[in-house]
Amino acid sequence: MTAEPLISFAHASKTFVTKDKTVRAVNDVSLEIPAREIFGVIGHSGAGKSTLVRLVNALETVDSGTVRVNGTDLGGLGEKQLRRLRADIGMVFQQFALFSAKTVAENVGYPLKLAGWPKARRAARIAEMLDFVGLADKAGAYPSHLSGGQKQRVGIARALAHSPQILLADEATSALDPETTGDVLGLLQRANRELGTTIVVITHEMGVVQNICHRVAVMEAGMIVETGPTYDVFARPAHPTTRRFIQNALHSHPAKPVTDRLHAAHPGRLVLMTVTAGSLDSEAFNLARIAAGRHVVSSIVYGSITEVAGRPLGNVVVEMVSDLPDPAAGQTAIDDLLAQLAADGIGLADLGTAAAPLDDPAWAELSGEETTL
Ligand SMILES: Nc1ncnc2c1ncn2[C@@H]1O[C@H](COP(=O)(O)OP(=O)(O)OP(=O)(O)O)[C@@H](O)[C@H]1O
Numbered sequence: 001m002t003a004e005p006l007i008s009f010a011h012a013s014k015t016f017v018t019k020d021k022t023v024r025a026v027n028d029v030s031l032e033i034p035a036r037e038i039f040g041v042i043g044h045s046g047a048g049k050s051t052l053v054r055l056v057n058a059l060e061t062v063d064s065g066t067v068r069v070n071g072t073d074l075g076g077l078g079e080k081q082l083r084r085l086r087a088d089i090g091m092v093f094q095q096f097a098l099f100s101a102k103t104v105a106e107n108v109g110y111p112l113k114l115a116g117w118p119k120a121r122r123a124a125r126i127a128e129m130l131d132f133v134g135l136a137d138k139a140g141a142y143p144s145h146l147s148g149g150q151k152q153r154v155g156i157a158r159a160l161a162h163s164p165q166i167l168l169a170d171e172a173t174s175a176l177d178p179e180t181t182g183d184v185l186g187l188l189q190r191a192n193r194e195l196g197t198t199i200v201v202i203t204h205e206m207g208v209v210q211n212i213c214h215r216v217a218v219m220e221a222g223m224i225v226e227t228g229p230t231y232d233v234f235a236r237p238a239h240p241t242t243r244r245f246i247q248n249a250l251h252s253h254p255a256k257p258v259t260d261r262l263h264a265a266h267p268g269r270l271v272l273m274t275v276t277a278g279s280l281d282s283e284a285f286n287l288a289r290i291a292a293g294r295h296v297v298s299s300i301v302y303g304s305i306t307e308v309a310g311r312p313l314g315n316v317v318v319e320m321v322s323d324l325p326d327p328a329a330g331q332t333a334i335d336d337l338l339a340q341l342a343a344d345g346i347g348l349a350d351l352g353t354a355a356a357p358l359d360d361p362a363w364a365e366l367s368g369e370e371t372t373l
């Protein structure tokens with residue numbers, strides 16, 4: 001039995017009409033976000049990501065289709081019900097959106113004050129939240145005296161102060177440097193683990209998805225073009241846009257000039273292989289063992305393996321050389337080995353030899369124009 005998703009979109013569409021154009025910002029989106037997950041929505045600028053999440057707290061409403069939170073259809077909710085819905089959803093933004101004339105403590109306490117919490121209870125909760133985000137010593141400081149990362153911590157403390165079930169993070173780390181980004185992502189992960197908050201992370205950086213998202217949806221021109229568990233999407237991306245995002249995040253897929261240099265340095269057959277958690281565990285990736293008795297010697301000449309959602313993933317280029325005296329028989333031995341690896345489910349692309357190079361099918365796609373605006 002599958003649990004009811006916390007957030008679900010069914011054929012949701014939202015069109016903006018301005019005097020010079022009509023934009024279908026969200027176009028027939030059907031998507032389910034389970035409770036207690038960190039769910040990533042990635043896409044280029046203008047893909048419709050912010051509009052999609054603004055449908056969740058009813059800052060925007062659908063033209064057609066439905067959006068449900070906790071099973072409740074948001075269409076047709078009255079003001080009072082909308083206030084209750086929004087009280088259960090926190091939001092953090094790229095530009096922090098703190099009140100500059102209020103102290104850190106006043107910023108964090110603001111939503112509690114609006115909700116009518118008595119002063120003593122408010123103070124206790126503010127202290128608790130500042131402690132959670134590691135800013136207990138900054139309670140009396142003003143935002144202008146904080147670094148970007150500290151400001152975002154305040155933003156997160158404020159968004160989580162009233163213990164919302166859902167946190168929407170719209171490009172929460174886009175204004176931060178890589179190290180500070182790591183700190184803030186770590187904080188979101190703690191909120192998810194320790195407080196059980198369901199987090200929807202909007203980003204245009206696949207690295208954010210790679211680090212903290214359990215599941216991801218790739219958005220383009222208002223539509224979800226691919227969705228699934230983060231590792232599966234990284235290991236077997238189906239859509240060209242997803243493949244480009246992953247290429248930019250992992251850097252391990254060699255572009256044509258790199259392969260040209262590899263051919264110049266290594267005369268044997270070059271084969272690009274995708275290394276996944278499955279292939280690392282399986283004997284199939286033990287190249288020495290599988291090549292034994294096949295007259296093929298393999299060496300890794302390029303690549304990297306990194307972690308995605310806590311499991312290994314990467315690409316390596318392997319040079320395969322046969323020790324058979326007859327070159328044609330040697331190439332056949334390598335062909336047979338590649339056929340065996342492919343049959344074992346190893347993703348690979350034959351790049352040929354220096355004398356007879358072959359194109360990686362991914363090149364055409366990776367060097368192609370960006371397709372979204
Ligand atoms: N209130 C609005 N009025 C008119 N057009 C809008 C409005 N909000 C968004 N749009 C348009 O809808 C499309 C999607 O915008 P949205 O802000 O959702 O994209 P995004 O993926 O969040 O982009 P970014 O990464 O730049 O934040 C864009 O073409 C945008 O210009």
Ligand SMILES: [Mg+2]
Binds near residue numbers: 049050051170
């Ligand atoms: Mg946006």
